[in-house]
Amino acid sequence: MISNDNLIESNTILEKEAVNIVLHLNEYDKGVMSDFQKELIMEELNELPPLEDGQVCINGIYTFDMEDKIEVSVYIRNGSSKQINFHKVPLLIVNKNDDILASQTMDMKDFGILPPFCARPYKVYFDKINLLVDVITNDDWKIQFGKSVSTVNTVKTKFEGFPGDDHHELEGTFTKFLNKLPLIKAGDVNIEVFKTLRCVDDSISIVFMIRNGCDTIVKLETLPIVIKDEDGEIVAGGVFDIENVNVNPHKAKIYDFTITEDYIVNKDADINNCKVYFRM
Incomplete structure (x- = not known):
């Protein structure tokens, strides 16, 4: 059973209808968690305070002393109509008087995507150095987001293949890279370099992946590319015309582009120590 004293305070829901939240486990938990464990989780979720439409909430269940850390078991619930995930998240443990007992910014990238109107169990770990009290009592604590927390609406893109018949033998490698x-943030288009190499004719080959976080097809006709060495000096660059570069919504595709000798400023630069920028 969950004590209401250990739950995050949410906005009072008066006449507004509470949203229906369902359990959404990550892939690991799906594989190892028994039906009995899932039933217990659902019982705990049903005991949490109702969630208003649009709210994202964190609820504490228990704390466990691990000598150098405090483990906190929580549920994160998404009452919004958009999927969410987190990056750096400030969390507070407070008592019933709202005195801060612990404060720490957590790296929660591994939490992954939480779909709309879903909840997931999770564990966070407060370093003892960030505790402001000697002991957190079981009957007088709750966990909550810091004021600067923000959720990110992201997209998990899927590899859709190659522009031609090239590289098919490397599909597993590219999928692992992806x-x-x-x-990627919803609505963004992102380019990541897979490999750069110097060719025998002194041209530079760039193998890169384009990820499309938009809901529409992305088509590129020109692409600015700058290569810089370790000192920030330009090795090669220009705005290049490109053809047949299009990526479907929420997909990723590999492209291979060659910068010819005419656009290379420093032919002696070690290309393995250079960085590629897709902007001027």
């Missing part, structure tokens, strides 16, 4: 990239 899965390691941070999630």
